[in-house]
Amino acid sequence: MGKKLLLEHDNVPGIQGYDVYRQMGGYASVEKALKTMNPNAVVEEVKKSGLRGRGGAGFPTGMKWSFLAKPDGVPRHLVCNADESEPGTFKDRYLMSRIPHLLVEGMITSSFALGANTSYIYIRGEYYYIVRILEKAIAEAYAHGWLGKNILGTGYNLDLYVQVGGGAYICGEETALLESLEGKRGNPRIKPPFPAVKGLWERPTVVNNVETIAAVVPIVNNGGDAYAAIGVGKSTGTKLISASGHLNKPGVYEIELGLPVEEFIYSEEYCGGIRNGRELKAVVAGGSSVPILPKHLILNTAAGEPRLMSYESLADGGFVTGTMMGSGGFIAMDDTTSIVKNLYTFTRFYHHESCGQCSPCREGTAWMEKVLHKILDGHGTLADVDLLWDLQKNIEGKTICPLGEAAAWPVAAAIRHFRTEFEEFVKNPTRIKDVKHYYRLNNLPEPVM
Amino acid sequence: MNTGHTQQEIKFSDESLELVRNIIARYPQGKQKSALLPLLHLAQAEFDGWLSVPVMDYVASLLSIKPIEVYEVASFYTMFNLKPVGKCLIEVCQTSSCWLLGAEDIIKHLEKKLGIKVGETTKDGMFTLKTVECLGSCGTAPMLMCGAQFHENLTIEKVDTLLTDLKTEGKRKTYLDEVKIDKY
Structure with missing residues (x-):
């Protein structure tokens, strides 16, 4: 049985509410950090832990925190990235809806470490019901003195708010997320400047994934070395x-x-x-x-x-x-899965979610979707498989944000490992039974048959 | 067809206006534009499930920003409807994990059962059918979302029961609804 740090109390009845969470040792990291540590000591523990960003990039969290600029008189912010939209990923949703206080606790401890006095949890709009769960947990935290003014009598102030998105994968990219939090379209920014220097409202900002912030709780409780000993x-x-x-x-x-x-x-x-x-x-x-x-x-x-x-x-x-x-x-x-068809669902996804800012991604994702559609429909040629390869090559590394790579890599890998399946489709065009249905599914006008 | 709201009928309820003030207070002075997405959600839920131009203009006036700043945002995000929708917007996930476990059959069945195609609304104005990309319910696929409620581990029978229930209830579903949580 593996060690559990985040989901240790997952099955305890009532863990969603404050009382049970507190009984299970909840908010101990806030007590420890605010009363016995200074902010830099918390950052040091996170560095020691070797914790890496859990949203996808895997960048060392302690290092990200140490990049945060601290100019005098300019407020800093911590923003939690709860925009979880990567197909196949639903861990943050699970964590937030089952143990919302773990995220709230992690936000308080992490905000203290970064010297932030106003923090936000940016959550994807489709998780609107979790907004309610989180807001309830936040209200409980305020009521018990873990948030607000002069927390635990230490003089540290923190306000925490939940911000809801509008259904855009791209807002999981940290600069697009900040744009969205500013009330704009989710177009990623050109970096540098990085958010650590100019982030939310041009103020120094750290953006961390839900799971990353939750992991700060056991790191502070047990020490960075204990965390690093696992894995x-x-x-x-x-x-x-x-x-x-x-x-x-x-x-x-x-x-x-x-x-x-x-x-x-x-x-x-x-x-x-x-x-x-x-x-x-x-x-x-x-x-x-x-x-x-x-x-x-x-x-x-x-x-x-x-x-x-x-x-x-x-x-x-x-x-x-x-x-x-x-x-x-x-x-x-x-073994019943068509890799080509699965790839089509991915590519359709990236085409839908491309923000449209960079031409290689905007045009390339649409083109790849069309070519895959053509192959699936039994009209593909061997040259189309090479065309797909060319297309993904011409997107990768040529866009402002990593959505370009995210769209290119699955295409490259599917062709690399399953090229014969693409060729099979091309050589033996088993036409899908109901072409009209296919067109309708993709909101296209009725085909001329 | 409903072509839009008239300027006169657009005003948030007192309760919502209170909420609007609370939302704007979350941001520093002069950064009230940050309240735009939360306000659009609120407006969509209160004004028949979609954002007409007068509704967007109203939101712009509440935030003291230009209408174009609202239009460009509303048209960017998938969740904002710029055309009228039925009382129940059925959003079926069609990305990989859901596709692997039969999302296409669910979509086909819904089209047949409702007598409409994806993107259309039933004549009685009850249902609009839409396909969406990954909603983060991959472990409980296939799934659909109606209002704020996730309906997971779908089967044809479950879909039929759901449609009957929604029709009997006859209420407009919004993203702001309270939901019942089964597994998560």
Whole structure:
């Protein structure tokens, strides 16, 4: 049984409310930080812990915090990124709706460490019901003196608000999120300046994922060294994995980093194997943006070592034979799955979610979707597969924000590992049965038959 | 067809106006534009589930910003409807995990059952059918959202029951509704 830091009390009845949460040791990190530590000491503990951003990029959190500019007289802000929109990812939703106080507590401790007196939780609009859950938890925290003026008599003030988005994947990119929080379209900003220098309203700002901020609680409670002792190598601590697709037991699992992928998929403690007794075909291990891997490469690295659930092991082999930890959105596909069709759903997603600011992404995602549609519809040629490859190459690295890469990588990986399947579609055009339905599904005018 | 609200009928209830003031107070002086998205949600819920031009102009006046600043935002975000929608907007997720577990069958069934295509509204103004991208319910796929409520682990039977229930209830569903939480 792996160690649980975030979901330790997940099954305690009433953990959603303040009283039970407090009984289970809740808000101890706030007491410890505010009463016995100075802000820099908290930052040091987070640095020691080796905690890496849990939203997808995996950037060391302590380092991100230490970049925060501290000009005199300019307020600083902490913004929690709860825009969770990466297909295959639903861990933040789980955490916020089950244990909302853990996020509130993490926000208070982290805001103290950064010297922020007003903090925001930016949550995707589709999670509107969680806004209510969080606001209730925040109201309880105010009522018990954990938020507001002069917290615990220490002179530290903090206000915490929930900000709701409007349904845009791109707002999970931190500068687009800040634009959105300022009441604008979610167009990512050109960096530098980074948010640590000029963020929300041009003030120094740190943006962290929900899970990252929640992880600060056990780090402060038990010390950074204790957190770093869990996991493997530079992948320290625990990670929430959202498991979905053709699994017997999909859901959110907290794992110790370094767990073998095979154990995660097949053991009864976790996903319990592939449903209906079928064979595993492929896995997208870290949310839709990361490269898909066929069974043999997700279970073992190219060198034949067992693949582990860690930043390093998942990335072993680069993009040729490896993938990325990403957000921990783990999508498993059985042997009935059409990789081409699955890729189409991803590419349609990125086309829909492209903000339109950079031409390579705006035009490229649309083009890739069209080409895939053509192939799926039985009208593709072998040249189209090469065209897809060219298209993704011409998006990658040519956009302001990483949505370009996120759209390009799945296409590249699907062709890299499953090229024969694309060719199969082209050579044996099994036309889908109801073309009209297909057009309607995509809001296109009726085709001339 | 409803072509829009008239200027006279647009004013938030007193309760909502109180909420508007509270929302604006969350931001520093002069940064009230940050309240735009929360206010658009509020407006959409209060004014028939969509944002007509007069409604957006009203929101602009509340925040002392130019109408164009509201239009450009409202048209950017998927959740804001710029055309009238039925009382129940059925949003079916169609991205990978939901697709793997049969979202297409759910969509086909809804089209057949409601007698409309994706993007259309039933004649009685009760249902609008829409496909959406990942709503973060991948472990409980396939799913759809109506108002603020997630309906998960869908089967054809569950969809039928849901449609009957929604029709019997006959109420407009909004993102601001209280919801019942089963699993999460």
